[in-house]
Amino acid sequence: MTGFFKQLMIFSLPLVLLTAVSGCKPKKPAFTSPAGYDLNNPEKFNMPESLLEISGIAFYKDKSDTVYSIQDEDGRLFRQSWMNKKQKHAVFGSKGDYEDLAILNETIIVLESDGTLYVFPFAEAVQEEISDIKIYKDLLPKGEYESIYANNQTNQVYLLCKNCKGDKKDKAMSGSIFTYNTAKKELIPSGDFSMDLSEMIEKEEILKTGLKASALTRDPHSGEWYILSSVNKVLVVATPDWKVKSVHRLNSSVFNQPEGLAFDNQMNLYISNEGDELSAGNILKFKHK
Incomplete structure (x- = not known):
C-alpha cells in the first residue's frame, strides 16, 4: 500500500465511523402527541357542505352523542349526531365572523x-330561531x-386573545375570566391572566408574532389547558396556572385548518x-388510551 493510500485510510476511517454512529441514533418522531393520545390516528367525521368552515365545537354536559358547532360566516348553531352528516340549526345572529362556542x-x-x-x-338550541338572547359588545x-x-363547576368562562395590544412585545398571550350569574343572566368580570410564550418563541416552536390561539379546552381530570393554534399548527399543553408543559407539532396532512377543541366525558x-x-x-376524534 502506497503512502498516499495509507494517509487516505487514516483520514477516511474516522469519517466512516462517525457516519455509522450517527446513522444508528434513533430519530425523534416529527409529530408528537400528549400522553394518552395518538394525534396521527384519528377517527374522522366529515362535515356536510353547510359546515365546510366549521370553527368551534362543544358538547352538552360533555356527552358526545350530539355535537354542537358553529361556522365562520353564518350566525347559526348547528347540532348533529356523531357520524351523521344530517344537521339541524338554530339562527342566533346575522352574517359575521363567529369563531368558537362554549356550553356552560x-x-x-x-x-x-x-x-x-x-x-x-341551551333550551333555545332546538328552535329554528333563537329569541331569548343577550349580546355583549364591549x-x-x-x-x-x-x-x-366554560367551567361547569365554577360557572367561570375563560377567553384567550389571539391578537391584543402589547402581547407581541411582551412575548405573552393574555386572557380574561368571567363568572356567569345564572339568576341575573349576566357575565361578571372576574380577573385576567397571562401566559409566557418567550421560551416557545426562542425555540422556534411558534412564530415570533405569538401563539395565535384558535381554540381552548381543559383536561377535566388534570386541569391542564389544551390550546390549539391553526396559524402555528401546534397543540400546546399548559399547567393549570398557564405554564407551558409540552408543545406538539401537528401534521398538516391530518389537520387542514384546526379551529375547534373539546373533551367528552x-x-x-x-x-x-x-x-x-x-x-x-371535519371533526377528528382521538380516543383516550
Whole structure:
C-alpha cells in the first residue's frame, strides 16, 4: 500500500465511523402527541357542505352523542349526531365572523372574532330561531378572539386573545375570566391572566408574532389547558396556572385548518378542521388510551 493510500485510510476511517454512529441514533418522531393520545390516528367525521368552515365545537354536559358547532360566516348553531352528516340549526345572529362556542351548564355562549359574546339558554338550541338572547359588545379588551372555555363547576368562562395590544412585545398571550350569574343572566368580570410564550418563541416552536390561539379546552381530570393554534399548527399543553408543559407539532396532512377543541366525558379528544376547495370540513376524534 502506497503512502498516499495509507494517509487516505487514516483520514477516511474516522469519517466512516462517525457516519455509522450517527446513522444508528434513533430519530425523534416529527409529530408528537400528549400522553394518552395518538394525534396521527384519528377517527374522522366529515362535515356536510353547510359546515365546510366549521370553527368551534362543544358538547352538552360533555356527552358526545350530539355535537354542537358553529361556522365562520353564518350566525347559526348547528347540532348533529356523531357520524351523521344530517344537521339541524338554530339562527342566533346575522352574517359575521363567529369563531368558537362554549356550553356552560344550561347556557350557550358564542364568541365572535371582535370579542362580541352571544349568550342564550341551551333550551333555545332546538328552535329554528333563537329569541331569548343577550349580546355583549364591549366586555373584552379590544383585540381579536377565537378561543372560549366554560367551567361547569365554577360557572367561570375563560377567553384567550389571539391578537391584543402589547402581547407581541411582551412575548405573552393574555386572557380574561368571567363568572356567569345564572339568576341575573349576566357575565361578571372576574380577573385576567397571562401566559409566557418567550421560551416557545426562542425555540422556534411558534412564530415570533405569538401563539395565535384558535381554540381552548381543559383536561377535566388534570386541569391542564389544551390550546390549539391553526396559524402555528401546534397543540400546546399548559399547567393549570398557564405554564407551558409540552408543545406538539401537528401534521398538516391530518389537520387542514384546526379551529375547534373539546373533551367528552370519556376523556376522548376532538379537534375540528375547516375545509377548503379540495377537502371537506371535519371533526377528528382521538380516543383516550
